[in-house]
Amino acid sequence: MADATMFDTEVLNGVYSNDYDIDLSWMRKPTQHQFRWRTLTNRWITSPRRVRDGSILKKAFGNSTPTDVYVSTSSWLNPVDLPRLRDQDASYPILLDHLVVFDIDIPPFSEKNMELARDSAFQLYQWMSQFTEYEFMHITFSGSKGFHLFYRDLQREKFQIPNPRKREESVRSARKDLLEKVLEAGFQVDSKITADTRRIIRLPGTFHGKTGWKCTIIDIDWLSVPFAQWKKNLPKHEFAIAMPLEAENSSIVTQQKEELEIETNAKGTLVSLEVSSHVAGTKNRSSLIGWLPISWGEPQIAVEKALQYAEKFSLGACCFWTDGTKTLLMVPRAIPREQLIKITKKMGMYNLSRALKEREHDWVRISGEMNEQEDWERMLTPINVLAKETNIQCTWPWSSSHLVLAQRMGLDVQQDGNECSGSPEPSVRIVRRA
Structure with missing residues (x-):
């Protein structure tokens, strides 16, 4: 049967039958994990029972038809009916273990983007080898736009803290520290996954409800080989959609709409x-906007280092803000993307450089963060517009949208004779993160 352009989830009805094997042996104790799935009616169901193996999981499915199946990255003393973090009345659950998972996705779904994801995953795998406290488990093809890397935490002190709440907080803190290092190294992993002890991840051995391709544990050696050479080895449903060589409608606007939908529907704190x-309004130009690496030091020192690069690369006027710990830099110029990729890489802003290369743009936080109590944290304070003397050497046009943004954020940039590029309205979104 020829691959369709859209996967019809109705064909998954009955696919997880008695003769279909879901292998859970990669988990030490599946009974300590929570299992959830989305059904054909878009309803979410959490397993009401402990799951020992694949046969028990299929019984838990009952009469529902799962389109997407997930498992918790954490192990719990009682994984059934876990209370929410904000539930203050219920007994606090006892966390037993938490897998370190890195999610690398490069949309949209295409062979070209899968090759980028493969290369990124392989580099992350090699980079993680320096941390002996984490044991590599396996890597899975997600069934769609990327890969999941799984690690075990060999440092057990955190999981021996008597107080359940402090134990989970300690684990989350350790994961955030590791995630920060990964992001600082320039790897584009999903920042919502790794540090969240309440997160669920797609279960290997089950189908992806939007593509029909199977989430599959793959041989780590495959990562060192171009994706095109082993794509044919990935299992999929007979009615799975085709994976195009290069995705259609892969424009910046399409990607931003897709990411906006994902982010605004995500649960977070x-x-x-x-x-x-x-x-906005250009084809291949970006502004240099991003948080300066923590390794550059406190805001004053980080700004001084950024100004050295401003002079070296003739960036023009640079806008700076701080949230008290980190420093935000914005150069409101419309810089050709390929040039900006090289510049940011030389500056050591690997996170931005990689995002521009893989996704053609990056989303950057430009506000404080509101917590569940509706209190604002890490509010941004304007520092100043500096390096204005380099405007003379700067040849790029101004970015209309980022000039407007700078003004709205409290910094008014005085323009020189250079023209403006793009439309005046910046692309802004609201996100929730755990």
Whole structure:
């Protein structure tokens, strides 16, 4: 049967039959994990029972038809009916273990983007080898736009803290520290996954409800080989959609709409505003906007280092803000993307450089963060507009949208004779993060 352009989830009805095997042996104790799935009616169901193996999971499905099946990255003393973090009345659950999972997705679904994801996953795998406290488990093809890397935490002190709440907080803190290092190294992993002890991840051995391709544990050696050479080995449903060589409608606007839908529907505890680095109304130009690496030091020192790069690359006027710990830099110029990729890489802003290369733009936080109590944290304070003397050497046009953004954020940039590029309205979104 020829691959369709859209996967019809109705064909999954009955696919998880008695003769279909879901292998859970990669988990030490599946009974300590929570299992959830989405049904044909878009309803979410959490397993009401402990799951020992694949046969028990299929019984838990009952009469429902799962389109997407997930498992918790954490192990719990009682994984059934876990209370929410905000539930203050229920007994606090006892966390037993938490897998370290990195999610690398490069949309939209295409062979070209899968090759980028493969390369990124392989580099992350090699980079993680320096941390002996984490044991590599396996890597899975997600069934759609990327890969999941799984690790075990060999440092058990955190899981021996008597107080359940403090234990989970300690684990989350350790994961955030690791995630920060990964992001600082320039790897585009999903920041919502790794540090969240209440997160669920797609279960290997089950089908992806939007593509029909199977989430599959793959041989780590495959990562060192171009994706095109082993794509044919990935299992999929007979009615799965085709994976195009290069995705159609892969414009910046399409990607931003897709990411906006994902982010605004995600559950989380912190709400903030993010802006796209893309210069609205242009095809391939971006502004240099991003948080300076923590390794550069406190805001004053980080600004001084950024100004050295401003002079070296003739960036023009640079806008700076701080949230008290980190420093936000914005150069409101419409810079050709390929040039900006090279510049940011040389500056050591690997996170931005990789995002521009893989996704053609980046989303950057430009506000404080509102917590569940509706209190604002990490509010941004304007520092100043500096390096204005380099405007003379700067040849790029101004970014209309980022000039407007700077003004709205409290910094008014005085323009020179250079023209403006793009439309004046910046691309901003509201996100929730755990």
